[in-house]
Amino acid sequence: HLAPTTYGDYPQSMKDRVGHRLPKFTEAEKKLLKDSTDFVGMNYYTSMFAKNINPDPKSPSWTTDSLVDWDSKNVDQYKIGSKPAGGKLDVYSKGLRYLLKYIKDNYGDPEVMITENGYGEDLGEYHNDIEIGTNDHNRKYYLQRHLLSLHQAICDDKVNVTGYF
Incomplete structure (x- = not known):
């Protein structure tokens, strides 16, 4: 894009x-x-491996044009990041830094705003339990790790990030 x-x-x-x-x-x-562009708005939650697919050339589709499917494990079953109990996605904060640096290196160092970043959790039967919902260690850890990666991207890699939402 x-x-x-x-x-x-x-x-x-x-x-x-x-x-x-x-x-x-x-x-x-x-x-x-x-x-x-005035700036690049980027949403980041996790990273995944790209797995090669061979779609039917007689049935082209935008869903298969990239020739990849996404998986949290590679062919050797190596997993990126970790998924806390109840977490909806694997947590991999280094991916945020890598993606920001990729954008800087390949698209002329544009101004970047992180427009979405966050952690989703499935609390199941405890969904409405305020005590469990506010005892939110996984989300705190997620945000701490991602803000550290963002700090590294800005300070060490000199990526032009001007906003984080």
Whole structure:
């Protein structure tokens, strides 16, 4: 999604894969698109491995155009991060730093705002229990780790992050 607004067009790999289903930009549109973002808004919750898939070429779909499916484990069953009991997603705060640095290195160091970041939990039968709901150690840990990774991205990697929501 950042390639058109940074470079004025889709990446060649995307054009090759999606083909005629991908709308084409006119030269005037490319010129308008290039460097057109005021900032990049990014949502981050977790990281996953990309697993290769071989979709049926006779049934193209936007859901398979990337040629990947997402999994929390790789082919050797190595898992990114950890999933606390009751957690909805694996916790991997380093992924936030890596993604921010990737955006800086590949898309011209844009201003970035973290528009969503947080921890979801399934408390089951204790969903409405205020004492359990406010004894929120997993969420505190999640936010501490992610804010530390954000600090490293800003201070060590010099990523241009101006907001965190």
